[in-house]
Amino acid sequence: MIAVFDICILIFLVAIAIIALSVKDLLASAMILGIYSFLMCLLWAEMGAVDVAFTEAAVGAGVSTVIMIATVYQTSRKSSD
């Protein structure tokens, strides 16, 4: 439990969540969501939840991002908001 590390990641998380929702390019949005998941995984590892962090790294940052990009690829990349 390292307080400074904790606070830095939390601030990053909020910033990245807002960016992921505000970019107009859905491919970029999906990629940024992958970064969000990975930061979340770091945070949980730091909190001692190693199993949860491992799962999030494999699922959130890995598979979720891939299937989201697959959907963006199969549909349209542009978003109106």
Place this chain on the structure above:
Amino acid sequence: MAPMKIVALITVIITGGLLLYATGDFPAWGDPLSPANNSALSRHYIEQSRVETAVPNLVTAVLADYRGYDTMFETVVVFVAGLAILAVLGQGTSRERAAIQRSAERYQERDMINIMTARLIVPVLQLFSLYVLAHGHYSPGGGFQGGVMFGASFILIALAGGLPEALSRLSIPGALLLAGLGVLLYGGTGLVCMMLGQNFLDYHILHRLLPATDAVMARYHAMLIVEIGVAFTVTAIMFIIYAALSSRGRMTGGL
């Protein structure tokens, strides 16, 4: 601003306000004596699970044994997701064979560097995922994480060499069979316990079937069995999800 956004904003602010209001009542952060952390339940798991199950990784012990019923339904959730995606997108079984036939030429069109890298990584990835699965009792990991990584190795093959390439290694009907077998392995373990006269998922009775085990080690080994079941299902379904979503259910081409 559109009226929808205003409604959303009001909803969100009310919800957020409520949640912030309640945080004042929480125990201090990281307090080892908070009600949740010092409950009889939590202390029982930390202090007794080593005696009752002989598994050092408390998360695995709780996940696969004490709350094993939850985990069975977690596996079922994964299974449902795969089937739901296939049902929603439709399934191109007849075209599948034709697609696999064309895979040879598609393979040539793909980028050489990607393919070679994937060839290097995939065996290591699969071996590591087996380690994660088997070593889940002693380190972070277990059936779910191992299964996701094994499924990811197939996704990697599909990304590098095209979907037909991956489907020629694990076809959709084969994957569905694997997923069904995974849930069957989990539920079947519970059912065997029932047939031996105990409640569902009460593993300790399995020492009658497993050689050279006592009631504690029977739990230990049964946990490994159910984790393997979870890994089967997760591997198959992760690949199915990717295969269906990357081809709009037509199971050809891919990204």
Place this chain on the structure above:
Amino acid sequence: MVEQFPILIELCPLFGAILIAILGFRMPKLCYPITVLAMALSCAAAIGTFMMMLASPSGTVIYDLSGWGRVNDTAISIEYRVDALSALMLVLISSVAFLNVIYSKVRVAQETPSKIPHFYILYLLLVAGLEGITITNDAFNLYVLVEISSLTGYALIAIGSKRAVISSFNYVIMGTIGASFFLLGVGYLYIKTGTLNMSDIRSIMEAIPDDSKAIKVGFMLIMIGVWVKMAFFPLHGWLPNAYAYAPTATGALMAPLVTKVMIYIMIRMMLSVFGPEYVYETLGWTDVVVTLSTIAIVAGSFFALSRSDLRKMLTYIIVAEVGYMVGGAWLANSQGMTGAIYHLLSDALMTFCLFMVVGIVVSRTGDPKLTAFQGLYRKMPITMVGFTIAALSMIGLPPTCGFFSKWYLLRGGIEAGQYHYVGALLFSSLVNAVLFFRLIEMAYYHGAHAHGEPIRDEDHEQYRMHGADPDSQPKETLANAPWSMLGPMLVVAIGLIALGVFNSTVTEWIGQVVANLNVLEGAN
């Protein structure tokens, strides 16, 4: 073997689904018999559990999964707990699901010919999820089961027509919000009590001061979560389209059961986890919620009046009925609670019966509008008998069960002095009377004009959905709806009357659950 009945209820559909997953894709013919068998066994196990509950001296049956039992009076693994309320729900869910499988055989083959194994697997797992919700005594397990029933529900709706897909997406968004709020509420309880077993949460919470903000917000989150999932009025947006455009077999299963099971969760949370003293006295939100349900009833009835599409009309009636039950449960007296639980049972059967009738009518006439009923008494007399019984029950005329459940709700409303709720109930009954007598009149008197009018083929094909080849089927005539559809419908129609005739027995069972409410009233 006997003591294993509670888990068998859950395992039969689960293993049925696995069996179909392994065999069904190669041999699609096996799907239907496996599903019927699994549902029949599950139904038998549910009845067995009900008998166990009646035989047990404490009125509850505890089944401990993983066999750990209780240590220091704390449940360390997940356990099942069956009391009168959950036993009634289990019998209801398994029998409705069983009858619906038989009913839907023809329709599934027509509407989703290429997805038969998928349909039956998802169907069985949806039922497994709903049954698990009613039986489990673990708050987090409840969440997992809610998610199973939602995920299968999304898919079962989305395999329907074009409009069904978009309503299914809305359902995903709303359903996830609801389930996540529920999960968050469970987290708030966990942070204060340190356990997930619902009975243990109750006993630990007695020691926590009543003005705990976290408990209050946790309760609120759980309530909002289940309200979203049950389509309580301002949060009902997802329901009408989702159920109206879903395939017939899905609609007939989900419309009666899913919202009712969510109401069951609400009642379970109020009675078993938070306790009536906390919900009715400490919080003091009774008036607000009853007012909200009054609005829900009135709004639902108005919307139902304005629809010309049969299934849309029924879905708005469901919205109004949800208002009945939420209001009844929040009236804070045992009459109201009895009425709410009784109505839970009778409304599930009424909705089921009506959806089956509408499914038959729409599939035979190819007309989704109210006008489809013109002259149907002459052409489809058996179907119309079922329709009439269900309609009378919906309006609330004796001897059907709709009368008795409404009677308890009204008495509860008067006793609690919530006259606006009583007024809304009467108004809604009036609206139902107008709606259904219009249909009955149309079906009875307009026969002369519509008689002999040929079925319009375009419409007909449209309602068979994609993939069905009209020439490969024998030409359907209005008269010969297959007995696999009529039989279950008639059974439910008889059930409606039986549930009304044996009302004293039913209320006696319900009385076991609401007994602690009487203690509360006595204390005042």
Place this chain on the structure above:
Amino acid sequence: MEFIVNNFNYWIYVILMMIGLFAMIAKNNLIKKLVGMTIFQTAIILFYVSIGVKGEGATIPILSYEQVHGTHHVEEADHAGEDDSHHAQADLPEIDARTITNPIPHVLMLTAIVVGVATLGVALAISQRIFHFYGSLDEDVILAKIQKGDG
């Protein structure tokens, strides 16, 4: 500093949840709604994981070999088949529950992550189907098409 560290996790979880919820309700694009859904769900997981934290000095919920199998050479006396927990426990070193992170929230959240990815997958499949029917993922465009009678 103490105050901030104590509450910061809970504040951020509320903020992330609000961001996700807002996107789920108000965003126009269906994929964006799903991005919001993921953020919303991870925020709840963050909340649960925060419950189980036990401050400075607490370690991850995995016991060491000695804690499970005893410190000295007790192989012959270890577990030769007896179920008597008191006897087996006598050889084991004491565990202070305060030094090990609470495993329950972790177990619950493993399940929640799985449920999250399952929901995301189904929702993505449904949105691909919507794109197939309506040619767009923007809610406005789809609603306009439905209103024109193209539904």
